[in-house]
Amino acid sequence: MKEKDEAKKYLELGKQEYKERKYIACIRSLTYAEQLFAALNDKELEGECLIYIANSYIKLGQLDKGIKAYEEAIFKFEGKxxxxxxxxxxxxxxxxxxxxxxxxxxxxxxxxxxxxxxxxxxxxxxxxxxxxxxxxxxxxxxxxxxxxxxxxxxxxxxxxxxxxxxVKEKMAVTSLELGEFLISLEKYADSLKYLEQAYNYYKSGKSERILFTLRIDLIQSHLLAGNKNAALRYYKEAIEQSKRGYFSEKLEKFSRFF
The missing domain is CATH 1.20.58 (Methane Monooxygenase Hydroxylase; Chain G, domain 1)
Incomplete structure (x- = not known):
């Protein structure tokens, strides 16, 4: 019981050190805690220690050590x-x-x-x-x-x-990524559904930069899908937004279409 209390104490200490960005101290504390949990055959708490050790190594830029710790944690969590x-x-x-x-x-x-x-x-x-x-x-x-x-x-x-x-933000991000992927495949009409979904989220002021990117994408896709009136609406919106410091060479290129 004494060993388990000691191990838990160092686990909590290591977590606190991680929060405080004391990554080297965190690794030291949790390596000791992990050894104690190993002696107690508590694989799940060993794995808990290893996750924080891995995270700390990644924060320190020591990727290979971080990878090794994550792999060890996976083994500990198997079936647990x-x-x-x-x-x-x-x-x-x-x-x-x-x-x-x-x-x-x-x-x-x-x-x-x-x-x-x-x-x-x-x-x-x-x-x-x-x-x-x-x-x-x-x-x-x-x-x-x-x-x-x-x-x-x-x-x-x-x-x-x-x-x-x-999860609305992740829905919007994924819609934007899918829309742009479909643009890369020249599936412009298909891309519109997803770009519009993302636009409806970002137009409420979530991110001006992403909103401008979306307007450029929507102008392009609507034009190439044969929807000139819809493209013009987004072009006018992008022009207004460009007056607030946003700019794209693509926006200038679109001017010849309107």
Missing amino acids: NTSKKGTCEYLLGLIYRDNKNNISKAKEYLTRAINSFEFVNNLEKQADALRALAIARIKNPRKFVEKKEEIISNFTNALKLFQSVN
Whole structure:
């Protein structure tokens, strides 16, 4: 009992040090706590320590040590806490996608995360992982063309899940990303549904920068889909917004159409 109290004390200390951005101290405290939990055969709390250790290494820029700690945490959470296992898989997927540029590994971990979050019925996190997987696939130029339908499916499934739990900001971000992906495929008419959804969220003043980007996208898609009147409406809005300091060369290029 004394050992468990000691371990929990250092676990809480390490968490506090992490909040205070004392990452080296956090690693030291939680490494000790993890050793105590290992002696007590408490794998779930070992995993808890390892998540914070991994997070601290990532904050310090020591990616390989962070990856190793996340992988160890996954092993500890197996059969104990599927939700936290999924969180580690998701974070590893992002690291391999954004920092290591290893798309194959990113897809592996993100797919595992999707399955873990589906198992525990965490719809928002499942959607996060689906969206992250779509972005990982976009980053793989060799597979981009043949995987385009899977990318669209990942985005649309993520969007449905975000809608089911009413996470409006993530719905808007995903709609924008899907709309721009469809533009890249020259599916301009298809892109409009998603760009309009994102526009309806951002027009309330959530982000002027994103709103301007959306107006440019909507002008382009409406023009190329043959909807000149709708394009003109967004063009006029973009012109007004440009007077407040927003600018795009694309906006000047559109002037010849009106």
